[in-house]
Amino acid sequence: MRKRIGIANLIIVAATSVVLQPVLSLSPLPSSSKAHAVGHYQNSELADHAQRFVNQWGGNACHGTGKSASGQCKGFVNCIVYAVSGRSQWPAPGYNSGFQAAGGQEVGRNNTIRGDIIQVGDGGGGTLHTAIILWRHADGAFEVVDSNWSFNEKVQRHKYAPPANARFWRMGQTEKPIIGHLDSVRRAPGGILAQGWSIDQDTASPTDVHLYSGNGELNSSNPGASTYANQYRSDIGSVYPTYGPNHGYRAVVRAKQAGIERVCAYGINVPGTPGSYARLGCKDIHVSPDPYGSVDEVRRVPGGVQVRGWTIDPDTASSIEIHAYGGTGAPSVPTNPMTASTANLERPDLPAHYPDYGTKHGFDVLLPLPSSSQKVCVYAINNSPNSHNPQIGCKSV
Helix, strand or coil: CCCCCCCCCEEECCCCCCCCCCCCCCCCCCCCCCCCCCCCCECHHHHHHHHCCCCCEHHHHHCCCCCCCCCCHHHHHHHHHHHHCCCCCCCCCCCHHHHHHCCCEEECHHHCCCCCEEEECCCCCCCCEEEEEEEECCCCCEEEEEECCCCCCEEEEEEECCCCCCEEEECCECCCCCEEEEEEEEEECCEEEEEEEEECCCCCCCCEEEEECCCCCCCCCCCEEEEECCEECHHHHHHCCCCCCEEEEEEEECCCCCEEEEEEEEEECCCCCCCCEEEEEEEEEEECCCCEEEEEEEEEECCEEEEEEEEECCCCCCCCEEEEECCCCCCCCCCCCEEEEECCEECCCCCCCCCCCCCEEEEEEEECCCCCCCEEEEEECCCCCCCCCCEEEEEEC
């Protein structure tokens, strides 16, 4: 605490540590909380602007505004508010009364965010100090920017534990909408792969993203998944350099059922920042559990017919079994000769078209057949039991 009369500026920034991890049960989306003040700017801009004057004389903050102030703590904060507000808020005279008269909203100690102002004392004697918050430490103290902390009228950044009588003021707006996009959806092992980006404009930290399939709505009957938008996206960094490039997301959400599924993505506010969530977009996709593939070649060889091709089960990256039939090509044993094999041969051409499934999906089998005319058909054996095993191709030899 400062014993010298003066008011320093204090600014708090919320810091968040995130780890990418899908979840099976999604927590409820946060409810929206808004705080409104007269200032038509983001509250965090006070913190950003104040930090530009670190190690300078506090009175420099009024340079070019048409106002002047000493390097005392309150004068410095007055200048910061006046400059950031576009000369619409001048929180003087007075201490707490000055912030209130300029349109500030008083907030609780535990509800402070980046850019809020700490005011200790009210000019009636005793300790006076004013500071702008950067962030709150785990022990309840704040990282702040202020002037005259060391009695030299210079701006500093440091840790500060304000006394119990401190009051806290918010001069600007506190909610910026989450921005982002659901760029694409496609089938992938385990369900539907969704890709896109999300930014909480109150912080450079990555947001949580919730994905829902079914009809895409936020209800418990729809499958859901959660991930963090912390993947590198150079295009996002170029367009939004303030927030950096690490805001991409890529995750799989389980499909609810076969048929048309709608996938919607929701960006969730970073903890400690104002606001709630925003829908980033929705896309429809046709979902089928059936394997697919191709019979690329059927040719006569000594001992029968050589059959080559590939198959993928969209629900798994694992290789699956195929059955090749001769005769009429129908899956009937012993009427039609049959050979079973696992489609696990390397097919390096497949990832260019099906990037999430790997290369081990090729088959090359010998089907012993007589020299008479034959129809050869191949069936992919579904990875899921009691499911449809579709025909993936036929050729006559």
